[in-house]
Amino acid sequence: MTRNNPHGTQYSISDLADEFEVTTRTLRFYEEKGLLNPVRQGRVRYFSAADRVRLRLILRGKRLGLSLEDSADIIELYREPEGSKRQLHALLEKLAERKAQLTQQAKDIRKTLSDLTRVEKKCRQALQD
Amino acid sequence: MTRNNPHGTQYSISDLADEFEVTTRTLRFYEEKGLLNPVRQGRVRYFSAADRVRLRLILRGKRLGLSLEDSADIIELYREPEGSKRQLHALLEKLAERKAQLTQQAKDIRKTLSDLTRVEKKCRQALQD
DNA sequence: TTTTCTATTTACGTTAACGTTAACGTTAGT
DNA sequence: ACTAACGTTAACGTTAACGTAAATAGAAAA
Numbered sequence: 482m483t484r485n486n487p488h489g490t491q492y493s494i495s496d497l498a499d500e501f502e503v504t505t506r507t508l509r510f511y512e513e514k515g516l517l518n519p520v521r522q523g524r525v526r527y528f529s530a531a532d533r534v535r536l537r538l539i540l541r542g543k544r545l546g547l548s549l550e551d552s553a554d555i556i557e558l559y560r561e562p563e564g565s566k567r568q569l570h571a572l573l574e575k576l577a578e579r580k581a582q583l584t585q586q587a588k589d590i591r592k593t594l595s596d597l598t599r600v601e602k603k604c605r606q607a608l609q610d
Numbered sequence: 611m612t613r614n615n616p617h618g619t620q621y622s623i624s625d626l627a628d629e630f631e632v633t634t635r636t637l638r639f640y641e642e643k644g645l646l647n648p649v650r651q652g653r654v655r656y657f658s659a660a661d662r663v664r665l666r667l668i669l670r671g672k673r674l675g676l677s678l679e680d681s682a683d684i685i686e687l688y689r690e691p692e693g694s695k696r697q698l699h700a701l702l703e704k705l706a707e708r709k710a711q712l713t714q715q716a717k718d719i720r721k722t723l724s725d726l727t728r729v730e731k732k733c734r735q736a737l738q739d
Numbered sequence: 740t741t742t743t744c745t746a747t748t749t750a751c752g753t754t755a756a757c758g759t760t761a762a763c764g765t766t767a768g769t
Numbered sequence: 770a771c772t773a774a775c776g777t778t779a780a781c782g783t784t785a786a787c788g789t790a791a792a793t794a795g796a797a798a799a
Binding site for chain 2: 541542544545546547555558559561562563566569570572573576579580583584585586587589590592593594596597598600601603604605607608
Binding site for chain 3: 506
């Protein structure tokens with residue numbers, strides 16, 4: 482039973498696959514891309530709590546239409562900010578870009594939702610016959 | 611000069627390409643997929659105002675991470691609601707699904723924005739040294 | 740007239756994000 | 770001992786959304 486982890490917080494590949502409703506192939510692919518870093522005991526993978534968090538973030542990114550690379554970039558931003566002044570300023574720029582993009586998305590969503598709501602009303606109206 | 615349209619509202623392929631910053635290849639591809647329906651004068655395409663609107667919607671969809679097919683589906687929803695009761699109810703269901711998805715996206719955006727803002731603060735804090 | 744745009748069709752190439760075999764080892768239950 | 774359930778690597782297949790190149794044609798500008 483790899484499903485009940487030893488003591489700390491480790492997950493087998495199918496633990497995560499089941500919980501997040503992705504295939505094991507997907508998880509191996511994410512590892513291959515460096516998005517997840519499970520440890521190996523023999524050849525078997527064990528995912529950490531950190532991996533789980535990263536997976537959650539990746540899937541959130543997917544729902545937003547981000548590529549894996551974009552999600553990886555964003556997750557990178559979450560690390561403790563460090564480095565020189567120049568690096569910190571560069572980080573701030575990236576943050577601003579991402580925020581701008583997300584804000585644009587939010588705008589697009591509002592528009593689309595309003596469009597759909599308009600259609601919905603017409604539809605309910607048409608049902609009044 | 612195909613750029614200054616005759617009288618009504620027609621656009622050459624590069625009018626639209628320039629305005630929306632896409633390639634002509636993209637527009638031909640969208641036509642091939644049935645997303646745009648330019649008329650032909652000889653072999654040359656002329657896009658209508660309706661095509662322009664559709665293009666705008668497609669690109670909005672893209673910013674939301676939608677596939678062309680999804681965008682096409684949504685644009686379909688925008689047509690005057692008609693048909694039987696059954697059809698109208700089916701339409702209402704689709705509308706509800708889309709709205710749910712968009713609402714989830716909005717949620718994901720809020721979370722991500724909040725995450726990024728948190729990082730931003732840490733970053734500014736780190737610059738106080 | 741010759742060059743230069745802009746347009747066309749046809750068709751092969753590309754990248755991302757997995758899906759899908761194949762071929763096999765390990766452990767648990769019966 | 771046998772089967773089922775889970776794990777592994779390796780590698781080819783697939784779909785979407787265009788990119789890119791080749792070959793061609795009409796029209797405008799020099």
